[in-house]
Amino acid sequence: MSISQVYIVHELARHVRFSVNPFLEGESWGWNSFASKPAGEGLAFFFDFCVELSGEPEASTGFVVNVTEIDRQVRESVVPVFGERLRKEFRGGRHIGLSQISELLWSSWVKLEGQFGSAKINRLSLALNPFRNVAVDCRDFEMVYFSEKFEFAATHKLWNDDFSAERNFEVFGKCANPAGHGHNYVLEVTVEVPAEADVFSVGVFEKAVNDELIELLDHKNLNAEVAPFEKTNPTIENIAVFAWERVAGKFGAAKLHCITVRETDRTYCSYYGPVESGD
Numbered sequence: 240m241s242i243s244q245v246y247i248v249h250e251l252a253r254h255v256r257f258s259v260n261p262f263l264e265g266e267s268w269g270w271n272s273f274a275s276k277p278a279g280e281g282l283a284f285f286f287d288f289c290v291e292l293s294g295e296p297e298a299s300t301g302f303v304v305n306v307t308e309i310d311r312q313v314r315e316s317v318v319p320v321f322g323e324r325l326r327k328e329f330r331g332g333r334h335i336g337l338s339q340i341s342e343l344l345w346s347s348w349v350k351l352e353g354q355f356g357s358a359k360i361n362r363l364s365l366a367l368n369p370f371r372n373v374a375v376d377c378r379d380f381e382m383v384y385f386s387e388k389f390e391f392a393a394t395h396k397l398w399n400d401d402f403s404a405e406r407n408f409e410v411f412g413k414c415a416n417p418a419g420h421g422h423n424y425v426l427e428v429t430v431e432v433p434a435e436a437d438v439f440s441v442g443v444f445e446k447a448v449n450d451e452l453i454e455l456l457d458h459k460n461l462n463a464e465v466a467p468f469e470k471t472n473p474t475i476e477n478i479a480v481f482a483w484e485r486v487a488g489k490f491g492a493a494k495l496h497c498i499t500v501r502e503t504d505r506t507y508c509s510y511y512g513p514v515e516s517g518d
Contacts (some may be wrong), residue, residue, distance in 0.1 A: 240505040250361065251303040252291045258283040259322045261329035266322060270312065273433030277318060282509040286321065287366035288313060289374075290351065304355045316350035337373065340365065341383035344375045369443075374435070384496060385439065388428040389448055391436075391457035394421040419460065424475075425507075426452070426482060427499040438492040442513040452482055461469050475500040481512035487512060500503040 240349055256272065258279025269278025273284055290313065294303045328335050344363050352360060364374035370388040375404075397414040398407050407415045414420065428448055432439045459465055461473035471477055479500045486497045501507035 248293045249296060250291060250293050251301050251306075251307045252289055252356070253309040254287055255310055255317075256263065256285070256287050257314065257318050257321075258285045259318070259325050260284070261322075261325040266318065269462045271383075276314065280308045284325065285315050288317060288347075288365070289364045290362070291362040292355055292358040293361050294356075300517040307501060308355070312351055312354045313347075314353075317347045320346050335387065336437050337383060337432060337439050338435060338437050340367075341375060344373070344383070345380075345434070348375065354429050357424070377443075379431070381434055382431040384429055384443075385432055385493070386427055387441075387445070387448075389426045389428070389453055390423060391426065391443075391453050392421060392423050393456055393459050393461050394419045395461040395468070395475075396420070396472065397472050399472065404434045419462070422502050424478075425501040426484065427497075428495070429481075429499075430493040431496045432493045436492070444490055444493070448486055451489055455485070475502045475506065475508040476510070479508050480512070483510055483512035 244343070256275045259266070259277065259487075260280050260283040263280060266277035267280045269276055271278065281286065290309050292304055292309075296303050321343060324339075324346075325335075338360040338378075343363060348360060351363075360377065362374055362376035364372055364384075366372050372386040374384040374386070376384065378515050395414075396419040397411040398414065399410070402410065424447075428444075430439075430444070451518075455465060461468045461478075463469070464489055465473070465481075467481055468477070479498045482498045482500065483495065486498075495512070497509055497511050499507055499509040
């Protein structure tokens with residue numbers, strides 16, 4: 240296939256930060272979009288809203304979409320959606336759960352769809368805190384994707400008994416150190432949750448990950464204390480598969496979508512295992 244026959248699509252992501260105080264009537268817009276715009280007053284709710292688009296760069300600009308246009312559309316169309324909903328629910332003393340958050344994201348999708356020329360929305364996501372994320376995307380309009388990060392510390396050694404010592408050090412470098420070495424791993428678990436039903440509990444989800452996985456790995460010598468890695472190298476690729484096998488099917492109505500293992504801030508692996516069958 241020639242290069243001219245390959246269809247290339249660029250993906251562009253833009254994080255837009257804003258704050259809403261549900262107890263005040265209007266927004267304090269401020270000037271610092273890096274921190275939050277609207278700025279929020281007092282103990283306001285901070286949002287990190289991410290728009291992911293796909294499309295071809297324009298020849299005249301090199302942009303898929305000018306990110307200032309994404310900022311403008313979010314602040315004009317999405318911020319009012321969040322502000323109105325938060326004021327209504329908080330003043331009524333009502334809980335805003337995962338299904339209500341997904342409604343906010345889909346309402347935002349409707350507001351933004353068609354506003355970026357030929358570029359298409361792939362995904363909208365909302366950071367609930369630095370370690371927890373909710374997203375909707377174009378692959379399945381009936382699902383919301385919930386992600387949360389966990390950490391564990393462990394030591395490992397990478398070694399293949401079929402290799403000579405020289406070959407092991409050639410392939411694995413310092414990771415073949417006989418004494419092993421440690422990492423502070425970050426594990427991100429993403430599940431698919433039906434968007435229209437309150438069937439998901441963060442506490443139950445966290446307990447399943449902790450009991451089935453973190454307790455097994457944290458502060459362990461992976462090669463010596465975790466049975467599958469006595470004969471299999473505990474690379475992040477293999478840890479991701481192991482994690483999938485441990486927690487798949489443990490989340491009730493929520494289905495496991497992806498496991499990501501970060502060894503450092505520069506090295507990580509995501510694994511999408513076998514699709515879980517419905518009951």
